[in-house]
Amino acid sequence: MKGLHLGAAFLICIFADIMKRTFYISVLFVSLLMSCTKVEKTPTSGISTIDNTIFNPLNPYVYGFSFSKAGLVSTKTNPGPDILLFVNIDNSQHRLTLQVNNLKPSLFKVGDFADEPAAIAAFNTLTTVSVTQWLDMADPLSANQVWLYKTGDDKYAKIRIVSTVNEIRQLIPYGECTFQWVYQPDGSTTFPGK
Numbered sequence: 001m002k003g004l005h006l007g008a009a010f011l012i013c014i015f016a017d018i019m020k021r022t023f024y025i026s027v028l029f030v031s032l033l034m035s036c037t038k039v040e041k042t043p044t045s046g047i048s049t050i051d052n053t054i055f056n057p058l059n060p061y062v063y064g065f066s067f068s069k070a071g072l073v074s075t076k077t078n079p080g081p082d083i084l085l086f087v088n089i090d091n092s093q094h095r096l097t098l099q100v101n102n103l104k105p106s107l108f109k110v111g112d113f114a115d116e117p118a119a120i121a122a123f124n125t126l127t128t129v130s131v132t133q134w135l136d137m138a139d140p141l142s143a144n145q146v147w148l149y150k151t152g153d154d155k156y157a158k159i160r161i162v163s164t165v166n167e168i169r170q171l172i173p174y175g176e177c178t179f180q181w182v183y184q185p186d187g188s189t190t191f192p193g194k
Contacts, residue, residue: 043070044183047162050085051176064101067149067157067183075101082151087166087175088139096166096175098138098159102152105134110146110158119144123160123180129189141177157183158191 050072054060064081066073073081080101088095100106108131113119123146131148138147147159158181165176182191 042068042185044185045181046070047178047180048072049176049178050083051165052085052087052174065181067151067155067181068185070183082157083149085141085175085177086137087173089173094166094173094175095139096141096164096177098141098147098177100137100149104150104152105136106150106152107135107138108133108148108150109135109138110148112142113144113146116144116162119146119160122146123158126158127191129156129191153187155183155185155187156189156191157181 048065048071050063050065052062054062061074061076062084063072063074064084065071066079066081068082073079075081075084082101084099084101086097086099088097098107110126111122113122126146126148129148129150131150134150138145141161141164143161143163145161147161149157149159151157160180162178162180164178165174167174184191
């Protein structure tokens, strides 16, 4: 009987040793998996759309675009968006404008182009920022324009207006702007060429 108890004790020790090793290997494997997660870089170019939709009328906010975050950002966040779309209703024909959120003149119109191919060519060949006079807003805003934008911390973006919507929806002036953009996050005045 005594030999049987020793044999059982021996098997329990071996089983415990195997379980301990399995546990350590599992912990090591999980640790390796967690440390291998890929961190995505924030894009520095793309095509995006903003509009003037007002959310929560009792505590209103809109979404604008942040170049450093490469996406839509609420005016309630800090830092807020770089640019916002506004429908100027002061004239009989409403106009779309891009407004900046840094309290500095920060926009420069490179040009209005006759068609999309000409605007794309101008956007793609625009590789340096050389501006003497920045504007407070992009006004009026329309398709086939190319603009430069300077952030509050002196970083630059180039913007090509792809399309705009300027209409009345449910008795409210509605504006929408789709734009192609390239952001230079290092603060240099040079954009990569295409």
